Amino acid sequence: MQSAWIDRDAEAAVARYADLGRDLALRVYTTRLLGQDPRLVLHGGGNTSVKTQLTDLNGDTVDVLCVKGSGWDMGSIEPAGLPAVRLAPLLKLRSRETLSDEEMVRLQRANLIDPAAPNPSVEALLHAFIPHKFVDHTHSTAVLALTDQPDGEALCREVYGARVGYVPYLMPGFGLAKAAAQVFDADPSVEGLILVKHGIFSFGGDARQAYERMIELVTLAEQRLAKNRKPALSNGGLPARPAKIADVAPIVRGACSMPDSKTDGAWKRFVLDFRGSDAVMNFVNGAEVARYGQAGVVTPDHNIRIKNKPLVVAAPGDGDLAGFRERVRDAVAAYGERYRTYFTDNNARVGGIKTMLDPMPRVVLVPGVGLFGLGRSKKDAKVAADLAEAAIATIGDAEAVGRFEPLPESDLFDVEYWSLEQAKLGNAKELPLAGQVAVITGAAGSIGFATAKAFAAAGAEVALLDVDEAAVKAKARAIGGAAQGIRCDVTDAASVRDAFAQVAVAFGGVDIAVSNAGAAWQGRIGEVDEAVLRQSFELNFYGHQRVAQAAVRIMQAQGTGGCLLFNVSKQAVNPGPDFGPYGLPKAATLFLVRQYALDHGSEGIRANAVNADRIRSGLLTEEMIASRSKLRGVSERAYMQGNLLGREVAAEDVAQAFLAQALALKTTADVTTVDGGNIAAALR
Structure with missing residues (x-):
């Protein structure tokens, strides 16, 4: 990777947000640099922070943590997306043995400088507990390709040695924040943290240092992935004439639609977004796509948007659309049954307190054709397809240097059904033609x-x-x-x-x-x-x-x-x-x-x-109105309003x-x- 920092642009950001101070202005600038690179974060993923001073509503100057708000997109973030939280109360929490998610959210909101600000990131405490001024967190595809291996931590240690700390997988929240802080305390000289099967943190004393450390650390991962690569994924058997996208898409869409249990005759439909780049085709056409393609998501952050795994269907031939339709419907039904089993088993593990989401896939891989992202809107479908393409990059690299191994389904379930993650999706009532x-x-x-x-x-x-x-x-x-x-x-x-x-x-x-x-x-x-x-x-x-x-x-x-x-x-x-x-x-x-x-x-x-x-x-047209009104012997106004209500339609x-x-x-x-x-x- 190459640093995208440009002094002129950085100073322009400082001038644009002059009333907010240099720290926050540069925090916005480098957050956008990170967020605009899909190899680092996508669609609300990742987070950044800066420790600075601001004036509260009483006029007092206080130490604060400005951290990305939950659900905000780093690529287009504005200062409002970095809510300021009083730092001292956050640091005090580290002495606690336990802290529930609900308590954590309430305490963070109780210490917001602006009571109307968005909820701070679920990883705000991790940012607070790391003493560096600027802290950056991404879900780099290259880093995930190293960590998503059976020996992921060892592979990362080979690449980074003592430059970073290594944090075993834990769900985001208080427990992860404490664990990460303990790893940092063991060696405060580290430039970042690898969160196994999750992502990477970098930090520094100023915005540029933290940002460029992230770029450098990710580049090291990319360089390792370029070495000793196995041959490209071998193709499986494909029809001589694959079916056309326009013929396949409605079949996939229909198979993934669900009757609306609340309204007779209504359907819950999904909008599709198609991708068919060379990288996508190489992936979906692989002989082992049923294994690596359905292994799981590359980071739990993606789980709430694309479920725990995609659906892989059999390759369709151009002259076998009827048969393909039956196979797809069977595959979707089997996917739904597997999802229900996944939910039932894991819900029992956590006490049976969760309500199942719909069992339909959000990504469908079709050998010979490409991939489809599914969502209740085109925007949501594009998000799913973007995340699927990022996963393809990660899994492809992981398979090239080893074997892709994601988190166990139990961990994925905990994130998918985590209330703090679900909150990112919002609860707005759908419009009547959503999905159509x-x-x-x-x-x-x-x-x-x-x-x-x-x-x-x-x-x-x-x-x-x-x-x-x-x-x-x-x-x-x-x-x-x-x-x-x-x-x-x-x-x-x-x-x-x-x-x-x-x-x-x-x-x-x-x-x-x-x-x-x-x-x-x-x-x-x-x-x-x-x-x-x-x-x-x-x-x-x-x-x-x-x-x-x-x-x-x-x-x-x-x-x-x-x-x-x-x-x-x-x-x-x-x-x-x-x-x-x-x-x-x-x-x-x-x-x-x-x-x-x-x-x-x-x-x-x-x-x-x-x-x-x-x-x-x-x-x-106006000419025709004149002609028709003349033919009827009335004025143009009388012609246009010549109805029982006397109103022009x-x-x-x-x-x-x-x-x-x-x-x-x-x-x-x-x-x-x-x-x-x-x-x-x-x-x-």
């Missing part, structure tokens, strides 16, 4: 964009499809998060297939398809050219059919039902003059909705429609109707009218 993937066509237009925003706000991951690629990508950026903008021409079957394949790769599948793309052609039906009618049918009928077929194909692979939503228009039941070229295919689409409801209801796939009228959009109103239909789990073949009230367009 929604695809919206015509998403660069007013109704499509409003619908995408509404679904994203309800917790869904959204893919925005439109023939205007630049516009739809801009709309996706405006929504933010993991929203995807994808070019799709619904009049082109290949374009539709490709767009849905991209969605399957990006998110793992599709649960809701809002078929919204359309355009309005006008003309007297007895005079209109046949080419105009055919053009309108290609977009306003066959476009809906192509989208629905593509969505159903993925929904069937998942086996968890789904929802098809169609923008039909009131023209389907209440035609306007000279609007036949638009109304005819829309009437056919209304029948199409009911046919999908009839033919696929037994698969849990619902089909509903919204009949909207007079929505300002790319379809109903907006794209957002249509979006809310689509959202309501998506959430109505026992409603199918429904047509919801959104037009402000038009009796002639009302269905029976």
Whole structure:
């Protein structure tokens, strides 16, 4: 590794946080340097501290420990993420023989300088008991590759000798803090501590010294891993033509979904994040992947996010998707049974006081294809995939110089079900569409964009499809998060297939398809050219059919039902003059909705429609409003408000109707009218 310290940047941080003092400013700076390197920490892992002086709320200057707050991410930390705790009361705790986790948390919170600050790290006492001013802690993949061996401590002693102290594995908390302090006291000249099967600490009198000691110590581990390496992992037997990611992802996603016991017809689904780098493929294709791939996590800190081990499934062939689906479902069921046994046995060991988490894997390894991270959101899925890639680096290095051996399952259970670790995940109530993937066509237009925003706000991951690629990508950026903008021409079957394949790769599948793309052609039906009618049918009928077929194909692979939503228009039941070229295919689409409801209801796939009228959009342009109002002999305002409520209907109103239909789990073949009230367009 190379030091990323730059004097100019360090001084810029000091200037930026001048009101907080040099110590805290440089603590933020080097914490970010550590946190931005995935070889050191990922997603809230690791912690840092500085011992300094601050003024408390009474105006008194006190010695404090500023330590990373629980759950904060080191790569983007701000001063608020380093809560200050009075140091003297923390040091006093070292004289105790025992201290429960609950007492530790209360005592730390009771001594916060700012009562509203976040909880200090669970390893705050370890930072306090080490007398150095700056203390850094990471989960270096290189160091873990050395410690995660049957003779890990001996291997580390070979590398570091007396430069560091060695602390046998203990769960974080008071016991580990005391043990680490005792190791340090035995030789105060050490530059850091190796926490066996956990990570590494470094310390120093200033921020740069502590940081660069970490870099140097990790570099020594990397150099050792480069020596006397065994040959690369040998490949196992793989199909001549591995299945495509877009075909595999929905099968994996469906197999890992669970019926919601609280709501009939609902599913708990996961979003997927795919990885297929050379390192990943070398790992998942290894002949012994079932051994080293399912041995366990590389550090217990990862356990709460990716469980105690990933799932490995058999390699799928391109022509055997049906067989692969059965094998994956069997593998997931077996994984769940093993997890329940793991929970039951260990819960009995601790007194039967824990409540089991869901038994689904968070990482799935598929030989010949790659790996999938699973989460209730795309963000969580990316976290799982990131941690899995870090584990691959660690396990690959461990296997190259020895044999990967993680902690026993009992230790992993204690961390996974540790209340202080679970608190990192938060207890926020999930949004109604959490875990679901929604695809919206015509998403660069007013109704499509409003619908995408509404679904994203309800917790869904959204893919925005439109023939205007630049516009739809801009709309996706405006929504933010993991929203995807994808070019799709619904009049082109290949374009539709490709767009849905991209969605399957990006998110793992599709649960809701809002078929919204359309355009309005006008003309007297007895005079209109046949080419105009055919053009309108290609977009306003066959476009809906192509989208629905593509969505159903993925929904069937998942086996968890789904929802098809169609923008039909009131023209389907209440035609306007000279609007036949638009109304005819829309009437056919209304029948199409009911046919999908009839033919696929037994698969849990619902089909509903919204009949909207007079929505300002790319379809109903200002020019068309002028034309239609003139044809009816009314003003433009009267035309737009010509309904029973006397109100103009907006794209957002249509979006809310689509959202309501998506959430109505026992409603199918429904047509919801959104037009402000038009009796002639009302269905029976």
